[in-house]
Amino acid sequence: MSRGTAGAEEQTGVARSLAHRVPDLGALELLLAVARLGSLGAAARELGITQPAASSRVRSMERQLGVALVDRSPRGSRLTDAGALVTDWARRIVEAAEAFDAGAQALRDRRDSRLRVAASMTIAEYLLPGWLLALRAQRPDTAVSLHAGNSTVVAERLLSGEADLGFVEGLTVPPGLDSVVIAHDQLIVVAAPVHPWARRRRPLAAAELALTPLILREKGSGTRQVLDTALGGLARPLIELSSTTAVKAAAVGGAGPAVLSELAVGDELALRRLVRVPVEGVSLARDLRAVWPTGHRPTGPARDLLSLTRG
Incomplete structure (x- = not known):
């Protein structure tokens, strides 16, 4: 056994021994209350426990320490000499625990005062605004910052500690x-009404879609990853753009066909600014995911936002 391993085990052994030899905070708080109030019953009432439970806790503490702490009589409860000494030690421990608790609360307050979110474009533009409005109703004092980028950028910000919670669209x-x-999403092929595909009578074959230059998001985006994987490869982009809004605007302007989330084109389809082009032989469904660093489950505002997205 190495010296480091032996040292670690020795420290663990000491910690376990202390846990068995030193009374817990509840017992020490009870002892301080008895010293202050001069009555086991009054101390029990202050701490919200029954008098028999308080008596049992004192006896257990006396057995643990091996000394008598409290003399009980019809006139009340009085600390023994050993009890008075233990009470002084207990006061220091409880004060240290209170300082620890105050520090931990300060850390929680700092954590809860801000939330940094990173999300891929479709989620950032079409889903997150509603979720963040709902979060604001729950946590009006939490300042939220949102960084929109592709799935690769979202992962980088989470792993570097620049974001508390992320959302991605890839496979x-x-x-x-x-x-x-x-959530679940569906990618669809869209084109301006003047494009020949808008007047097709038969669905578009997956192979033809794969061979056609399209208006596409940049490499690293979840939309492009899903499309590339589903079709087994893509033709060289007609135009490559870095946001869903830009791709949609180019398609509406007649630059060419595009593949976009159903979430992004509802208004354009309803107003006939874009036309949906049916496709056969391929599924373009995808999952939308919340992500966070492995082993660090979201807490505080990040946990609350995650709950809202799944509601």
């Missing part, structure tokens, strides 16, 4: 992240 979860599916 796979980036390495180093845990995830949960929060």
Whole structure:
């Protein structure tokens, strides 16, 4: 056994021994209350426990320490000499615990005062605004910042500690992240009404879609990853753009066909600014996921936002 391993085990042994030899905080608080109030019954009432439970806790503490702490009589309860000494030690321990608790609360307050979110474009533009409005109703004092980028950028910000919670649209979860599916989405082919595909009578074949230059998101985006995987490869992009809004605007302007989330084109389809082009022989469904660094389950505002997305 190495010296480091032996040292670690020795420290663990000491910690376990202390846990068995030193009374817990509840017992020490009871002893301080008895010293202050001069009555076991009054101390029990202050701490919200029954007098028999308080008596049992004192006896257990006396057995643990091996000394008598409290003399009980019809006139009340009085600390023994040993009890008075233990009470002084207990006061220091409880004060240290209160300082620890105050520090931990300060850390929680700092954590809860802000939330940094990173999300891929479709989620950032079409889903997150509603979720963040609902979060604001729950946590009006939490300042939220949102960074929109592709799935690769989202992963980088989470792993570098620049974001507390992320959302991605790709087929796979980036390495180093845990995830949960929060919604489902469908990619669809769209074109301006003047484009020949808008007047097709038969669905578009997957092979033809794969061979056609399209208006596409940049490499690293979840939309492009899903499309590329589903079709087994893509033709060279007609135009490559870095946001869903830009791709949609180019398609509406007649630059060419595009593949976009159903979430992004509802208004354009309703107003006939874009036309949906049916496709056969391929599924373009995808999962939308919340992601966070492996082993670090979201807490505080991030946990609350995650709950809202799944509601």
